[in-house]
Each structure stands twice: as structure tokens, then as C-alpha cells.
Amino acid sequence: MLAPFQQLGHATLGTMQKLGRANLFICHVLTGLPEILRRIRLLLAQVYSVGVLTILLVSVSGLFVGMVLGLQGYNVLSDFGAEQTLGVMVAASLVRELGPVVTALLFAGRAGSALTAEIGLMKATEQLSGMEMMAVDPLKRIIAPRFFAGCLSMPLLASLFSMIGVMGGYFVGVGLLGVDEGAFWSQMRSRIDFYDDIVNGLIKSAVFGVIVTWIAVFEGYDAVPTSEGVSRATTRSVVYSAFAVLGWDFVLTALMFGGD
Amino acid sequence: MAGGNAGGEVLVSIRNLTFSRGSRKIFDGVNLDIPRGKITAIMGPSGTGKTTLLKLIGGQLRPDSGTITVDGRIVHELSLGRLYELRKKIGMLFQTGALLTDLNVFENVAFPLREHTKLPESMIRTLVLMKLQAVGLRGARDLMPAQLSGGMARRVALARAITLDPMMIMYDEPFTGQDPISMGVLVKLIRDLNRELGLTSIVVSHDVEETASIADYIYLISEGKVVGQGTPDAIRHSESPWVLQFMEGLADGPVPFHYPAPDYAADLLNPPA
Numbered sequence: 001m002l003a004p005f006q007q008l009g010h011a012t013l014g015t016m017q018k019l020g021r022a023n024l025f026i027c028h029v030l031t032g033l034p035e036i037l038r039r040i041r042l043l044l045a046q047v048y049s050v051g052v053l054t055i056l057l058v059s060v061s062g063l064f065v066g067m068v069l070g071l072q073g074y075n076v077l078s079d080f081g082a083e084q085t086l087g088v089m090v091a092a093s094l095v096r097e098l099g100p101v102v103t104a105l106l107f108a109g110r111a112g113s114a115l116t117a118e119i120g121l122m123k124a125t126e127q128l129s130g131m132e133m134m135a136v137d138p139l140k141r142i143i144a145p146r147f148f149a150g151c152l153s154m155p156l157l158a159s160l161f162s163m164i165g166v167m168g169g170y171f172v173g174v175g176l177l178g179v180d181e182g183a184f185w186s187q188m189r190s191r192i193d194f195y196d197d198i199v200n201g202l203i204k205s206a207v208f209g210v211i212v213t214w215i216a217v218f219e220g221y222d223a224v225p226t227s228e229g230v231s232r233a234t235t236r237s238v239v240y241s242a243f244a245v246l247g248w249d250f251v252l253t254a255l256m257f258g259g260d
Numbered sequence: 261m262a263g264g265n266a267g268g269e270v271l272v273s274i275r276n277l278t279f280s281r282g283s284r285k286i287f288d289g290v291n292l293d294i295p296r297g298k299i300t301a302i303m304g305p306s307g308t309g310k311t312t313l314l315k316l317i318g319g320q321l322r323p324d325s326g327t328i329t330v331d332g333r334i335v336h337e338l339s340l341g342r343l344y345e346l347r348k349k350i351g352m353l354f355q356t357g358a359l360l361t362d363l364n365v366f367e368n369v370a371f372p373l374r375e376h377t378k379l380p381e382s383m384i385r386t387l388v389l390m391k392l393q394a395v396g397l398r399g400a401r402d403l404m405p406a407q408l409s410g411g412m413a414r415r416v417a418l419a420r421a422i423t424l425d426p427m428m429i430m431y432d433e434p435f436t437g438q439d440p441i442s443m444g445v446l447v448k449l450i451r452d453l454n455r456e457l458g459l460t461s462i463v464v465s466h467d468v469e470e471t472a473s474i475a476d477y478i479y480l481i482s483e484g485k486v487v488g489q490g491t492p493d494a495i496r497h498s499e500s501p502w503v504l505q506f507m508e509g510l511a512d513g514p515v516p517f518h519y520p521a522p523d524y525a526a527d528l529l530n531p532p533a
Contacts, residue, residue, distance in 0.1 A: 122361075130358030133318050134420075135347040136375045 022218045025139070029217070032137070032144030042145040043152075050111045050146065050213075051153030055160065057110050058103055062161035065098055066090060066168025073169070074177045086179050087188035090169030091162075095192065095201040096257070099162035101249050104208035107154055108241035112216035115146055116237035119220025120230035128221075143217050150216070154209025155202050162201065200256045204249065211248060212241045271296040271428060271460045272317060277326035279309070279316060286312055288484035290326075294428075299454050299461040301475035303468070304482050305506070305515070310464040311355070313481075314430045317462070318352060319343045331427065348376060351421030351429040355436060357413035359405040359420075365392070366401040369420045376424065391419040395449060411442025418449060428460040429453070435467040443467075447474055468507055472496070480506060482515075 036043050073089045119142065122128050128138040166188075173179040192198070216237045223233035272294035279287040286309035294300045302310055315321045316328055319335045328335045330346060338346060359368050369388045373379060379387070392398040395415040405413060414434060421429055434446050451474045454461045465471040472478065472492040480488035480495070480503055488495060488503040496507055505513035521527065 125361070126354045126356050126358040127360055129315075129320065130352070130354050130417075131360075132320060133347055133350070133352040133354075134372045134375070134424075135344040136372070137344070141375070 032140035046149035062164035066165030070169035070172030084183040087184035100205035116220040120223035124225040150213025158205030357417040
């Protein structure tokens with residue numbers, strides 16, 4: 001009869017232990033920062049594989065999301081005769097929400113899963129253990145460059161996403177649907193605030209970058225070192241990232257835009 | 261007497277070691293000494309925690325109780341920085357080789373040098389080629405780990421383990437899954453390296469013939485305890501039935517052929533309802 005309670009307790013304890021491990025883990029990784037700055041090439045190599053290789057995916061997705069926004073926005077706004085404000089709508093949705101959130105989800109799928117699988121396999125094939133025995137700290141040598149590369153790449157990718165999204169909205173709104181070009185841009189310029197919209201969007205994407213990369217590298221490092229363990233860890237990495245991004249997006253939005 | 265008659269100066273000494281994984285006791289009061297400059301073999305059936313013992317010596321795991329002393333220092337009491345200093349003097353050959361799969365052979369062997377020294381590139385090249393020559397793979401420097409056979413991968417890992425000129429090398433099952441030729445190559449390498457570089461070697465293995473042919477001293481471990489020890493000859497002429505069964509590879513003996521099960525006839529005649 002007590003079994004469900006035992007299971008609940010067991011699951012809760014397991015989760016708490018994992019959270020504790022994840023926190024100790026990230027503290028240790030952060031101490032690797034000075035070494036990363038000294039050996040900047042380690043970081044750049046990871047910025048390439050985590051960030052640069054995600055550019056195509058983010059650009060194409062951004063273009064289509066922007067085009068859809070242009071189309072849907074025009075349909076709604078033209079009912080009120082407000083299609084002049086299409087630029088504002090497209091830019092605000094992208095910069096405040098879709099840029100950071102969709103980029104983070106894409107980033108988790110493209111780069112986060114790759115990080116988890118790579119680190120998990122390195123663990124399964126004893127590469128991390130071997131490094132420890134060579135007196136090289138894998139947390140500093142392997143995990144830290146990947147973590148900082150992810151944190152660095154995410155805001156840049158989200159900005160790119162928003163920028164290309166705005167272009168997509170422009171092509172559809174101005175190019176296809178005949179919204180006035182001057183109104184599209186000038187309304188956008190007057191109504192999008194640098195601090196309220198753009199900086200807040202950047203903060204969001206930076207937070208998501210930390211969360212997604214943290215989950216990805218930790219799940220890889222904490223994976224059960226078997227094929228099945230790595231595959232489960234990769235799945236968890238993407239699923240947890242998605243939940244965490246959407247949950248934190250609500251919290252951040254409430255803090256940033258909730259008051260007014 | 262605790263691991264005593266190995267003779268000579270002791271590099272690694274283990275006293276009253278106990279270690280458990282979950283509820284399973286892996287070591288229960290193990291005492292052994294690894295003499296400096298010799299090849300010491302630690303043998304025992306699969307699953308007796310031989311690899312665990314190496315990880316304990318290397319400080320990757322902590323004992324539940326007892327002490328492990330390496331070169332006069334108690335491993336599990338060292339700070340992380342000092343532990344890493346100690347590890348620079350210990351090479352370890354993993355069962356899988358544990359080569360870094362995204363680096364080629366040359367870079368794998370150069371890895372410890374690049375991480376721990378600021379040597380100029382020309383010096384690194386010379387050192388790496390010397391180590392690769394020692395294991396006979398100077399020509400394979402541009403291959404990637406995925407292109408190597410199991411035996412070659414182990415030799416590259418061996419070259420990497422000696423790049424920092426360690427005082428000791430630990431071999432984890434170096435002969436497992438090797439064909440006779442690469443087995444012979446590894447036996448020769450372990451013996452020659454130990455002699456020529458003045459190393460101390462710990463070989464963990466269950467390949468009786470190969471290990472007995474190079475070891476100066478053998479410890480047999482089973483069920484968490486040292487069950488036999490001595491020079492290869494002494495071990496071979498041991499009177500312990502367990503030691504004899506292991507060394508001769510007999511199917512039945514103190515270690516029964518059958519996993520514990522209910523009575524055979526009763527089991528067949530009474531299928532579960």
C-alpha cells in the first residue's frame with residue numbers, strides 16, 4: 001500500500017540528487033574559464049561546431065517563421081485597416097519571443113543533442129576517464145569550452161533568427177501583399193524600443209543559451225555509459241531543454257513585460 | 261603477513277582495503293604491495309573488480325576504508341591538484357585504449373605533452389615519434405583511431421601512456437581479445453618497456469599464460485580477497501584448489517560450473533503453475 005509513496009519519495013530524492021550534481025558540475029566547469037581564455041582556440045573550435053554549423057538551420061527557420069508572421073499578421077491587421085503596423089508586429093514577435101524561444105528549441109535539437117551524444121560517447125568509451133588518468137581535467141578541457149561556446153552562440157543565433165525573420169516578413173508583407181514599404185520600416189523603428197525589446201530579447205536568448213547548453217553537457221556527462229544510456233540521455237537533453245526554455249520564457253516574460 | 265615477500269622497495273602499498281558498490285562488497289580487506297621496478301600481475305576471474313582496483317590506485321574512486329599509498333602518498337587524502345601531479349607520473353592503459361577519437365595517432369600521443377608542457381613543436385614531434393617508434397607504429401602516425409585494429413589501438417595508447425615518462429604504468433586487461441601475434445607484441449612491449457624505461461608495471465589480467473610469462477609476482481584475487489600470491493612458479497605449484505582451478509582453467513572445482521540453482525530433477529519435473 002505504501003509502494004506509491006515510496007516510489008514518489010525515491011523519484012523525488014533522485015531528482016534532487018541530480019539537481020545537486022548538476023549544480024556542483026557547473027561550478028566546476030565555471031572554474032575552467034581562465035584556462036579557456038588562455039587557450040582561446042579550444043573555445044573557437046567549439047563555437048564553430050556548436051554555433052557556426054547551426055547557422056543554416058536557424059537562418060532557414062527564421063526566414064519561414066518571418067514569412068508566416070507576415071502572412072498571418074496581414075490577415076488579422078487588414079481587418080482593422082492597420083496593415084501599416086505589420087512591421088511592428090513582425091519585429092516585436094520575433095525580437096521578444098520567437099527569436100529567443102524558437103532558436104533555443106532549434107539549438108537544443110541541433111547542437112544540444114550533438115553535445116550530449118558526443119560527451120556521453122566519450123564517457124562510454126572511457127575517453128573522459130582516460131583523460132583524468134593523464135592528469136587532464138575533462139570538465140575543464142572538454143566540457144568547459146563546449147559550455148561557453150553554447151552560451152556565446154545562442155544570443156548571436158537568436159539575433160540572426162530575428163533579423164532574417166524580419167526580412168521574411170518584409171518580403172511577404174511588402175513584396176507580395178503590398179504593404180507600404182515606408183510605413184513598414186518607419187512604424188517598426190518608432191515602436192520597437194532598443195532596451196525594452198531588443199535588450200530583453202537578448203537577455204532571454206542568453207539565459208536560454210546557458211540553460212540549453214548546461215542541460216546538454218550535463219546529461220552527456222551524467223549519462224549511463226552504455227549505448228542505451230547515451231541514447232536516453234540525448235532524448236532527455238532535448239526534452240528537458242524544451243521544457244526548461246518554455247517554462248523560463250514565461251517567467252522571464254512576466255518579469256520583463258508583465259508589469260504594463 | 262600483508263602482501264610481504266615481494267621484496268625490494270615498495271611503490272604502491274594497499275592496506276585493509278574495503279570497497280563496495282551499492283550493497284555488493286567488491287574488496288574486503290585486501291592487502292598487497294607493488295614493488296618498484298617489477299611487473300606485478302593482479303589476476304582473478306571476470307567481475308572481481310580488478311579494474312576497480314586500478315581506479316582506486318589512480319584515485320578515480322575512493323576506498324570505503326583502508327589506505328592506498330602510492331610513492332609515499334596516501335592517494336585518497338590528496339587534494340585534486342596534488343592528485344593530478346601524481347597522475348602525471350602514472351600511465352594507464354585502458355582496456356579499450358581510450359584514444360581520443362577526434363584526434364589522429366600523432367595528436368593522441370602528443371596530447372599529454374600539449375596539455376602539460378610548453379615544449380616547442382619540433383621537440384614534441386621528436387618525442388612523439390620516439391614513443392611511436394618504441395611501439396612500432398611510427399608509420400601509423402596519420403591514421404585515425406577508427407582505422408586502427410584493436411592491437412594497434414592498444415599500442416598507440418601505450419605510446420601515449422609513456423609520453424610523460426611515468427614511474428609506473430597500469431595495464432587494464434592488455435591481452436583481452438587480441439590475436440596471437442598482437443598478444444605476443446604486447447607481451448614483449450610490456451616486458452621491454454618495463455626493463456628499458458625502469459618502470460613499475462601493474463598488469464591486471466585473466467590471461468594466465470601471457471601474464472605468468474612476464475610477471476615477477478602474482479596476486480590472485482577472488483570474492484574481494486587475495487586468495488593466492490607468489491612468483492609465477494610458486495603460484496603454479498600452489499596447493500590451494502582454487503588457485504589450481506584458475507591457473508589450469510578447469511571447468512569445475514571450488515568455483516562451481518553451475519550458477520546456484522534449485523535441484524535439477526525437481527526443477528524439470530515441477531514447472532511453475
